[in-house]
Amino acid sequence: MPLITIDHVSMSYGTPPRTVLDRVDLEIEEGEFVCVLGQTGCGKSTLLRLVLGSEHPVHGRILIDGREHRQPDRSRGYVPQKYSLFPDKTVLDNITFGPEVSEFRLWNRWTPRFHRRRKELREEALDYLQRIGLTEADGDKYPDQLSGGMQQRVAIAQALMTRPRILLMDEAFSALDPGTRREMQRLIRSLWEASSTTILFVTHNTHEALRLGTRVIVLAKDSPSQGSRVALNLRVPDPCHEAEMPALVNRLESISQGAARAETVAVI
Amino acid sequence: MSAGFLLIHAKPGRTGALILSWVIFALGIVAYFAISHARHRENPEDRVMPSIAQMASGIFDAALKPAEDDDAQVAAGNIAQRFFASMLWKDTKATSRRFLYSMLLLIPAVLLGLHMGLFPYIGVFFLRFVLFFDKIVALSLLPILFIAFGIDELSKVMLIVIGVAPTVILDTFNLTRSVPPEQVVKAFTLGARDFDVAYRVVLKQIMPRVLNSIRLNLKAVMLFLFAGEMIASTDGLAYRIALLRRHMGMDVIIPYVLWVALLLFLVDWGMRVVNRTLHPWFHE
Numbered sequence: 001m002p003l004i005t006i007d008h009v010s011m012s013y014g015t016p017p018r019t020v021l022d023r024v025d026l027e028i029e030e031g032e033f034v035c036v037l038g039q040t041g042c043g044k045s046t047l048l049r050l051v052l053g054s055e056h057p058v059h060g061r062i063l064i065d066g067r068e069h070r071q072p073d074r075s076r077g078y079v080p081q082k083y084s085l086f087p088d089k090t091v092l093d094n095i096t097f098g099p100e101v102s103e104f105r106l107w108n109r110w111t112p113r114f115h116r117r118r119k120e121l122r123e124e125a126l127d128y129l130q131r132i133g134l135t136e137a138d139g140d141k142y143p144d145q146l147s148g149g150m151q152q153r154v155a156i157a158q159a160l161m162t163r164p165r166i167l168l169m170d171e172a173f174s175a176l177d178p179g180t181r182r183e184m185q186r187l188i189r190s191l192w193e194a195s196s197t198t199i200l201f202v203t204h205n206t207h208e209a210l211r212l213g214t215r216v217i218v219l220a221k222d223s224p225s226q227g228s229r230v231a232l233n234l235r236v237p238d239p240c241h242e243a244e245m246p247a248l249v250n251r252l253e254s255i256s257q258g259a260a261r262a263e264t265v266a267v268i
Numbered sequence: 269m270s271a272g273f274l275l276i277h278a279k280p281g282r283t284g285a286l287i288l289s290w291v292i293f294a295l296g297i298v299a300y301f302a303i304s305h306a307r308h309r310e311n312p313e314d315r316v317m318p319s320i321a322q323m324a325s326g327i328f329d330a331a332l333k334p335a336e337d338d339d340a341q342v343a344a345g346n347i348a349q350r351f352f353a354s355m356l357w358k359d360t361k362a363t364s365r366r367f368l369y370s371m372l373l374l375i376p377a378v379l380l381g382l383h384m385g386l387f388p389y390i391g392v393f394f395l396r397f398v399l400f401f402d403k404i405v406a407l408s409l410l411p412i413l414f415i416a417f418g419i420d421e422l423s424k425v426m427l428i429v430i431g432v433a434p435t436v437i438l439d440t441f442n443l444t445r446s447v448p449p450e451q452v453v454k455a456f457t458l459g460a461r462d463f464d465v466a467y468r469v470v471l472k473q474i475m476p477r478v479l480n481s482i483r484l485n486l487k488a489v490m491l492f493l494f495a496g497e498m499i500a501s502t503d504g505l506a507y508r509i510a511l512l513r514r515h516m517g518m519d520v521i522i523p524y525v526l527w528v529a530l531l532l533f534l535v536d537w538g539m540r541v542v543n544r545t546l547h548p549w550f551h552e
Contacts, residue, residue, distance in 0.1 A: 054453045072456035083448040086455075088472045088549050097468075102459025106467055142549040162458055 001066055002027035003198055004051060004166065009060035010227065011046050020046050022227030023060070026217065030165070033192050033199045035213030037206060038256050042219045042228040044202040048170050051200060052076055064166070074102060077159030077197075081171040084155035085143040091154050092139040095125040098162035128157040132187060149180035156188060160197070169201045173208065185211055206249045206256075210236055218255050231255050318519040326519030330356040335508075355508065356527065362503040364531075366421065366493055370428035371482075377433040378478055381440025386452075386466050391441070398437050406431030407495055414500060424496030431492040432485050439481040443474040476550040479543045483536055490532060 006026040012019045020043040028034050036044045049055045050062055053069045053076070061068055064075065072078065085094050099121050104114050129139055132153040143151055152172055159167055169188075173181045189212055192199055203209050209216045213236055220231035232255045237244075272278055280288065304317040318326065332347065335355035351357055384391040384398075409430060417423035447470050455469045497506035505528055512521050543550070 049453075052453060052457070054449070054456075072453050074457060074459040076457055078450075078454055078457040080450040080454070083450040084454065086451065086469060086473070088547065097455075098458035101455070101461075101464050101468060105461075106463055144549065144551070158458070164457070 003030040003032075003065060004028040004200070005063040005066075006047070006051070007061050007063065009047075009050060009057045009062060011043065011050065011055070011057050012227070017058075019227035021050075021057075021219075022229050024219075024228070024230055026230060026233070028198060028200065028215075030198055031196050033189075033201065033212060033214045034217060035201045035203055035209035035215070036217045036219060037203060037209045037252060038219035038228060040204060042221060042256070044204070044219055045170050047219070048168050048200060048202050051166070052078060052168055074098065074162050075165050077162060077164035077167040079152070079155045079159050079167070079169045079172045081174050084172075085151055085158065087143050090140050090142055091129070091134070091146070092122055092125050094143070094154055095128055095158050095161050096121040098158065102162065125157070125161065128161060131191075132157050133183075147180075149176050149184060152176065152184060153187065156191065160191065160195070163197075165198060167197050167199045169199065171202055171204070174203070174205075181208070188212065206252045207245065209252070210245060210248055216252065218252055220256050315516045315518055318522065322519045323523065326517070327523045330354065330520050330523060334358070356524075359503055359505045359508045359524075360527075360531070362501075362507075363493065363497065363505045366424055366428070366497075366504070367489065369421070369425045370432070370489055370493065373425065373429045374433060374436050374482060377429075377436040378440050381437040382444050382466060382471055382474070384437070385441045385444025386470060387462075394437075395441070398434050398441075401430075402434035402438060404430075406492060410495065410499065419500035424493065424501070427496045428489055428492040432488050435485060435488070436478075436482060440474065440478055443477050443481070444470055447473055476543050476547040479539055480552075483539050486532060486536055490528070 004027070006024055006028075009021060009024045010019065011021040024047065036047060038044045046055065050057055051064075053062075053072045056070065069075075085091075086097065089097060096118065100114075100118065103117065104111075108114060126136060126139060129136065134150060134153060138146070138150070143154070146154065155172070172188075173184045176184060185208060188199070188201075191197075201209075201212060216232070216234045216236055217230055218232035218234070219228040221228050232252065234252070273280070300317065301320060304314075304319050307314045307317050308319050331354050332350045333355065334353050335358065345353075380394065384394050406427060410427060413423040413426050413430075417426055451469060451473070452465055455465045460469065493504075494506035494509075497504040498510040501507040505524055509521050509524050512518075512524075
């Protein structure tokens with residue numbers, strides 16, 4: 001059984017309704033790294049929010065492990081492009097927030113057990129800090145004292161600390177400079193290889209999608225008035241050869257612009 | 269001559285800025301005593317603009333002697349004992365107590381605003397009513413409050429709460445709504461429950477702004493408190509000012525007004541320090 005099943009999902013907003021997604025079907029297996037590609041406004045982030053459970057489809061259903069989820073929960077980690085960290089918490093507190101909040105209720109925070117557990121979690125968070133390339137001293141900083149790249153590193157560590165089965169990343173590296181972006185791509189790829197987490201990664205950058213994903217989904221509209229559908233479902237060879245990149249990039253970009261159609265799964 | 273100091277890009281030096289910030293105070297004091305001096309030359313009994321000596325004597329009496337209507341018997345003793353039995357201290361204590369009760373009653377207002385902003389059903393249940401209530405002029409309710417709650421402390425505290433709470437509720441509601449939805453979704457994905465999101469994520473983030481909002485409302489709190497005290501009270505700073513007005517006691521009224529301003533300034537400064545200490549991450 002696929003881990004994520006997107007079954008004939010349509011989504012529209014506003015009055016009169018403006019269709020964003022139109023009968024999208026997709027299945028994602030456990031352990032895959034799926035990149036969702038498409039032009040601005042094609043519904044990539046909407047699709048991600050539907051999988052997250054923060055929005056609900058107008059038609060169709062989304063199943064996680066065969067069950068519908070009506071609200072975000074800790075089975076699905078989330079790294080947005082902005083506001084990914086809690087500004088009032090230090091880096092370490094941001095990373096340990098997940099386990100702390102799920103293990104201890106609001107009124108259990110003053111017990112000795114909480115303080116013992118907190119100590120253990122901080123040790124684990126420090127380990128994560130090293131893995132994402134930050135120092136122990138960075139642990140006591142507040143998010144606004146970090147660069148954009150460092151903030152996203154911490155956001156990834158924060159999401160992975162709760163060991164979610166699925167990690168949903170919404171244009172997580174879009175605001176970063178090219179150098180930092182490459183670093184972050186290497187980091188997320190190595191973290192994914194070291195874990196069994198399934199990643200759904202939304203991006204508008206074709207190179208990024210091909211470098212990271214084991215599969216690339218292209219969302220595109222047949223006409224501006226219609227909702228987006230899956231225009232291409234492409235299994236990417238691992239690793240994607242640099243020599244093949246330009247041709248693939250051209251193909252994917254023309255599909256995402258609606259210039260070409262390829263409804264079937266393509267295996268290269 | 270270049271008038272560079274009037275330009276947008278002008279940068280006042282540290283000393284210059286300090287001096288400039290005190291100029292109006294100095295001019296005000298000088299102008300007051302100059303006019304007062306001139307009036308006293310014409311009429312040595314003038315009570316409208318008391319002289320330095322009259323004012324000093326008024327302050328001395330207010331800060332070291334009990335009120336005439338007070339039966340306290342501390343004519344002798346050290347300065348501290350006399351101060352704590354004085355009219356000024358007694359009035360300050362009475363006003364501060366009411367002020368404190370009012371501030372404590374604003375805590376439920378903050379929590380209501382938070383819940384209205386986060387929980388849609390609570391929001392739709394209360395929002396229209398609070399918006400309507402916010403438009404009612406609190407002072408117009410004063411007679412109703414006196415009839416309903418009597419002329420005791422409760423009516424005065426209720427006046428302040430009714431006057432300020434809707435603004436605080438709406439401010440907190442708007443601040444809650446301004447927290448990026450990504451933060452709320454993120455908290456859920458990390459395992460937080462509804463109340464964790466409310467108290468461990470949203471309230472913590474909006475708290476510095478809520479405190480700033482309350483700071484901005486301090487003057488309104490005092491305004492309603494003074495209205496209540498002036499109309500129906502037997503003690504308090506505003507009661508004393510209203511009482512002394514009948515006797516043209518400007519030598520005490522002016523120090524009292526300045527004392528109230530100083531107290532309010534200290535409360536505001538204290539809240540700013542607390543805000544900065546509790547929320548080092550917050551930058552306006």
